[in-house]
Amino acid sequence: MTRRWTRKDLLGLRELPAEEINFVLETADAFKQVGTREIKKVPALRGKTLMNFFVEPSTRTRTSFELAALLRHGSAGAPQFLANRLKASVINAGDGAHEHPTQALLDLYTIREKRGQIAGLHVAIVGDILFSRVARSNIFGLLKLGARVTLVGPSTLVPREFEKLGVEVSHKIDEVLPKADVVNLLRIQHERQRREYFPGIGEYIRFFGLTKERAKLLKADCLIMHPGPINRGVEIDSEVADGLHSVILDQVTNGLAVRMAVLYLCGGISS
Amino acid sequence: MRRDLLVSTTIIRNGRVIDPANRRDEISDLFIVGGKIVGSKFAIRSPQSEIEEIDATGLIVAPGLIDIHVHLREPGFSHKETIESGARAAAAGGFTTIVCMPNTSPVPDNAGTIAWIKDRASAIGCVNVLPTGAISKNLAGEELAPIGSLAQAGVVAITDDGHCIQNHEVMRRAVEYARMVGVPVLDHCQDYNLVGNGVVHEGYWSTLLGLPSWPAAGEEAIVMRNVLLAELCDHPIHCQHVSAAGSVRLIREARGRGVKISGEVCPHHVALTDEAIQNFDTNCKVNPPLRSRTDVDALLDGIADGTLSILCSDHAPHADFEKEVEFDVAPFGMIGLETELGLFIDLLVHKHGRIDIVRLIEMYSVEPARLLKLDSGSLSTGARADVTLIDSGLEWTVRVDQFQSASRNSPFDGWKLKGRAVRTIVGGKTVWKL
Structure with a gap:
């Protein structure tokens, strides 16, 4: 092979x-x-x-x-x-x-290491997809290795056009979390806010933040990933970033x- | 006969004379005496030795072609192109008349700069160079340029091309004023809020490549604005380099109601889609951007049904060192004078069969002459003898290193095309031949 x-x-x-x-x-x-x-x-x-x-x-x-x-x-x-x-x-x-191919490769490596293989897994990528090179490289790599990919975030940062790349698009994180084997959270760029891509951090957290409460929706063996640096309390709560699901430090090592x-x-x- | 009464005589023999202005399409000779088209009976007075004969067997004899959208870069940016190199490129492309855009330095928002451009062009004496004037002072979109003085200085239109007046009130007053002085308005249709920092079409390829993009709606919004103002002011507004399906739809609907709106198409917007940007070739970075297949199909439909009535190049020269940078940093534009006729004949007539060669010539002669009220675009007796000889079946390969233009920024290098101009005659004088 x-x-x-x-x-x-x-x-x-x-x-x-x-x-x-x-x-x-x-x-x-x-x-x-x-x-x-x-x-x-x-x-x-x-x-x-x-x-x-x-x-x-x-x-x-x-x-x-x-x-x-x-x-x-x-x-x-x-x-x-x-x-x-x-x-x-x-x-x-x-x-x-x-x-950002090396970031995606280390993400793939981490998933493969923790779950044995990538084919058949359902990976959710959450956040600012439109401006993210990490998201694009992950999409290309994950699809080639046989994963199912769902992009999650506000419609302004996750336009429907992405569906043509072969992924699913969702604006309802609560519907995606229970089905995901991996949740990869992207950093929310504060400067985007000024350009009115979404109304504000508070509303982002309300609709898309991986809070402690939302983390209860996750499968027991779901992996939580983040390319860093984390905005604690924005895209992810500290307790979740440091919790049992998290493989964020493994990503750094890998x-x-x-x-x-x-x-x-x-x-x-x-x- | 006294020699001092002799005037130059040219006979173009046995060509297919296509003169859409006079509904003429026949195998015939064309007679030129003293730089003007004449009837056959006036042509035979010169002694045989004084007559230039051109064998046009198998060729099309067309009225000299007109390109109403050319950037000559002079004054101010002569490292990209000069009036002279641009005029020679036009001649090599089969054009006897070109209309140059005002985004030079200084901007022709004053009669003096217009006079300078006209003087330069006439000193070069290659093709007819017709200047446009700015709509707004320094193309800033805020205060009106002295449109009346510009008209008196001889501009054929006003435009802020490269820029678009965002303030609808300023545009409205400009169009009203232009109506009074009798010059048409050309507009580069872009809503800056929707365009933002976009450099490519918003669609599949921008999503894949992560390049800053803008939607077709950014053009369509201003086309719609122009439809409304052309109607309000009852004066022609011509939409430059139309690229989007929605723009075609808006113009079609408005023209159907008799609104004085028109649109032009550039060859790259039908020859290429946004797929061409996938290798980040900055020669494919143009404004408006290469769009989707749906948009290209709509442009072809618009050309076929007459909605889009004028063909042109948006010839936009840039030096290698300016284009050889990151995609989002590179300047917009590609050159087109020496490829546009070949591309359009090849695509519109041969490949897609959307129009015939007669209509194509009409879109390059009668239509632009009508819009800009030019005394050219026909082979009528008495007209200035601007003539283009075309071999519509000639197969050739684009070689940018053989261009007359001072710049090389074309993505069409190596393309095999069918059809091109083989001789360009301005005022009875051959200024270029293959």
């Missing part, structure tokens, strides 16, 4: 067939145990020059990439622009509202393994 990795770049999950996504996840298995060692290093990329190219401010992804040559940019398509002009590998660390795998695979090609 696996095949050799032949890509110079990782630009997005839309272009990646299921077997290549699985190949990255399997490669990440090997790196996962590296993260448990005293010295969290492998010699695979020794001697290579890697460049951090963060055009958009971010601290988190930079930390888990550590050695990375990668691009984060506010404009959709910027990594493709760079990849077309460079011999070196380009790894997309988030471009505008387009894709992020290191998945990103090491991506660097290993793409770095090997560019040499």
Whole structure:
């Protein structure tokens, strides 16, 4: 089922067939145990020059990439622009509202780790879908691996157009939560509020926040995920973020393994 | 015969003369003497050696084509295009007359800038360059430009193209004033609130790619506004580069009631859909954006039933270094003068069969001449001899590196097209031939 990795770049999950996504996840298995060692290093990329190219401010992804040559940019398509002009590998660390493939890969890895497989699971992605690159990469990856995906949020941030991507759209979180195997909550961007995409944080919490009370609707084995940083008390209550369903800290740990795998695979090609 | 009485004589032999203004479509010779179209009996007085003969066997002999929507970028942005390079591109595309838009620097919101453009164009002496004037001072959409003085300086229309007057009251007064001085109004139809920071059509591809987008309603809202104001003021408003199905529907309904509203179509809006943006090619970033298949089909219907009566390019040159940036940062626009005729013949006549070549020529001659009240667009006896020879069956490949334009921002490089101009004659003089 696996095949050799032949890509110079990782630009997005839309272009990646299921077997290549699985190949990255399997490669990440090997790196996962590296993260448990005293010295969290492998010699695979020794001697290579890697460049951090963060055009958009971010601290988190930079930390888990550590050695990375990668691009984060506010404009959709910027990594493709760079990849077309460079011999070196380009790894997309988030471009505008387009894709964030390593985040989606670590989300997939975490689901697969906790639930054995992804096919057949029902994943709800909740929040600001319209402006989210994490949502898009997750949608592409989850659908390719056979999950059922429901997007949840206000109609202004989850337009019906998304149904054409092969997902379901719901504006009623209480109807979705009891059926979901995974609930991935996205950060609500406060600046959107000024543009009148929804009436305010209070109303958002009332209709879409994963409160303690709403968490009672969840299946016992439902996974709660969040790409961080969390707005505690907005998209998710603290008790739920830190509760039994939550795999948010596993996502952080798995992020290191998945990103090491991506660097290993793409770095090997560019040499 | 005394030599000083001799005037240049050209005979275009044996072509298919298509002259929609005179309902003429026949295999015939066309006679040009002293830069004007003449009847056959006047043409034979010159000695044989003084007559230029052009064999047009198998070719269409059409009135010189008119493109009413061209950005020449001069004054102010001559690194993109100059009046000269733009005029040569027009000639190479088969156009004898082009109408240039006012988003230059300085803006032609004053008679002096209009005079400068006209002087430059006449010094170059390639094709006819007809300037438009701004509707509002500095295209700001707030105060009216001196529309009367602009009309006296010779503008053929007023427009804030590239911008759209958002204040309906300002637009209303502009149209009323334009009626008094007798110039039509051209409008780039966009509601800025609905457009926002959008750079592509709001639909499937914007959803997939996460690019900032705006809905067709952003154009349709202003088309509707223009229908109402054309009716209120009883004066022509022409909607530029119509891209949306709803705009076609609004214009169709209004024209059916006799409202003085019209619309034009650019080749890229029927040759491409928003699917073309999927690789973030900034040459496909245009304003209004490439839209959905539904919109393209509606444009084709509008062309077929006469709702959309004028074809044009919205030729919008940009330098490589300006286009070679992130998609959302790149400037809008693509060049079109040297591909539009080929694309439209290929798509409208050959591929889709929506109009015949006679109507296509009419949409490039009679229709724009009527809108702008130009003394061109026909092969009538006595008319200035602006003539385009077209080979409607010629297969050719677009090569941007062979363009006359100073810019290269076209997504059509490498496209194989059927049909193109092979000779362009302005005032009896060949300004370009293949």
